[in-house]
Amino acid sequence: MRKLLVALMLIVFNVCIVAPVFASDEYDIKDIAENRDVKMQKMITRVGFKILNANKLDKRVVFNYNTNKVVNAFALYNDKSVNVYKGLLSYCDSENEIAAVIAHEIAHQLDYYEGYSQAIAMTFMPKKYEYKADQIGVDLMVNAGYNPVAMIVVYNKSMGHLGPVTEFFATHPNGSKRMMRVYEHIYVKYPRYLVSNEYKNNMYYQNFLLTSAKNRKKLEAKLNNKDAGFVEVKYE
Amino acid sequence: MKKFLSLFLTFIFLGSSFACMQTRAGEVIVDEFVERTLKGNAAQYAERAPVYISPEELLSTKSKKFHEGKIINFFVAEDYYIGDKLEFAKGTPVIGRVELISKNDIMGVPADLIISNFLIKNGNKTVKLEGSISRIGANRAVWVGPTGYVLGVITLGVGCSVWLIRGGHAKIKPGELYAVVYSK
Numbered sequence: 001m002r003k004l005l006v007a008l009m010l011i012v013f014n015v016c017i018v019a020p021v022f023a024s025d026e027y028d029i030k031d032i033a034e035n036r037d038v039k040m041q042k043m044i045t046r047v048g049f050k051i052l053n054a055n056k057l058d059k060r061v062v063f064n065y066n067t068n069k070v071v072n073a074f075a076l077y078n079d080k081s082v083n084v085y086k087g088l089l090s091y092c093d094s095e096n097e098i099a100a101v102i103a104h105e106i107a108h109q110l111d112y113y114e115g116y117s118q119a120i121a122m123t124f125m126p127k128k129y130e131y132k133a134d135q136i137g138v139d140l141m142v143n144a145g146y147n148p149v150a151m152i153v154v155y156n157k158s159m160g161h162l163g164p165v166t167e168f169f170a171t172h173p174n175g176s177k178r179m180m181r182v183y184e185h186i187y188v189k190y191p192r193y194l195v196s197n198e199y200k201n202n203m204y205y206q207n208f209l210l211t212s213a214k215n216r217k218k219l220e221a222k223l224n225n226k227d228a229g230f231v232e233v234k235y236e
Numbered sequence: 237m238k239k240f241l242s243l244f245l246t247f248i249f250l251g252s253s254f255a256c257m258q259t260r261a262g263e264v265i266v267d268e269f270v271e272r273t274l275k276g277n278a279a280q281y282a283e284r285a286p287v288y289i290s291p292e293e294l295l296s297t298k299s300k301k302f303h304e305g306k307i308i309n310f311f312v313a314e315d316y317y318i319g320d321k322l323e324f325a326k327g328t329p330v331i332g333r334v335e336l337i338s339k340n341d342i343m344g345v346p347a348d349l350i351i352s353n354f355l356i357k358n359g360n361k362t363v364k365l366e367g368s369i370s371r372i373g374a375n376r377a378v379w380v381g382p383t384g385y386v387l388g389v390i391t392l393g394v395g396c397s398v399w400l401i402r403g404g405h406a407k408i409k410p411g412e413l414y415a416v417v418y419s420k
Contacts, residue, residue, distance in 0.1 A: 053265060056265070114372065117375045117377065117378045118372070118375065120375075120377045120378055120381065121343075121344070121345045121346060121375055121377035121378075121403065124343040124344070124345060124377050124380075124381050125341045125342075125343055125345040125377075128338060128339075128341050128345060129338075131338065132336065132338045132348060135304075135336055135338075136336060136350075139335065139336075185304065188303075188304050188305040189304065189305055189335070231300070232339070
């Protein structure tokens with residue numbers, strides 16, 4: 001009986017004390033630091049907090065990296081978190097482009113902080129709030145020292161051109177329209193980024209210029225007609 | 237000598253890179269509470285009283301006059317003192333810029349209006365006032381959406397017509413006071 005008790009105590013001792021000690025050896029901190037996903041999590045958190053602090057936003061937001069390969073990022077109302085999927089990050093070539101994704105989601109969180117009624121409005125008319133988040137996202141990027149043209153670049157790579165019927169039923173607006181709204185916002189408020197454009201030779205920005213020629217003519221016509229006041233251009 | 241020179245240049249390079257990072261990320265946020273109460277810098281970090289400003293005319297997202305980037309005229313609504321010195325007299329002009337207009341929509345979704353980047357003349361200098369005015373119209377989405385669904389179940393078609401109700405326009409009225417901060 002005594003032998004059995006001693007054996008039992010030894011097993012308990014082994015499980016409780018010895019096992020965790022050995023287990024901890026399996027997780028070398030250096031290995032963790034070198035893990036790519038951990039690096040991405042750190043990157044997203046750093047960019048997110050840089051935007052929050054530079055804009056002096058007094059709202060708490062946390063940033064999560066999700067290893068799912070879905071091409072998406074979203075802001076969650078419940079815990080005020082911003083979640084970015086690995087699939088979307090594979091479209092980002094620079095910190096500016098990651099900042100564009102995160103700034104857009106932070107803008108959504110600012111709306112969520114307005115309260116539950118605002119969240120309901122966002123559910124009913126998501127397209128309006130997507131445009132709004134794009135515009136505020138540009139402002140947040142500029143204040144944090146990022147180049148807002150990166151938002152156009154990352155959108156051009158990741159968002160498709162929806163047909164009218166598909167767009168009507170979609171929760172998000174047409175990618176082409178969103179890029180033009182962002183372009184218009186930068187043109188009106190931060191023209192210096194377009195005048196000395198560090199993305200001018202970027203292949204994806206070149207493609208945007210190629211595909212948005214018609215829309216940019218519409219914008220020019222609007223800006224030439226100064227008496228018209230606030231008119232939303234119907235981009236294609 | 238060469239080693240010393242390369243070390244010196246490395247320090248300068250690192251120092252300048254760090255300085256650039258600091259300016260890009262924005263200024264360092266100071267714990268003013270600790271500065272005031274523990275470090276004895278009460279005068280330097282005294283809580284700044286806000287400057288109250290008011291618009292000269294009614295600003296509404298309903299009006300087509302307003303567009304993003306438009307300069308809006310405000311004025312200082314109350315005399316602003318720092319200590320005994322009158323810094324801004326009542327009526328001093330202030331300009332602000334329309335940062336965002338997002339129109340109201342069906343389903344009771346309200347309009348949004350943000351005005352920021354306030355500038356005021358202080359002697360010969362133009363200085364920035366920190367803060368922004370953010371206005372949201374009447375949010376009717378809370379009852380328009382559910383009412384539409386309920387009526388839609390009872391009488392087909394009526395529900396859809398309820399959904400056409402729009403949210404309110406965002407307005408900033410003359411006489412209303414808005415607080416912005418003057419950092420000298």
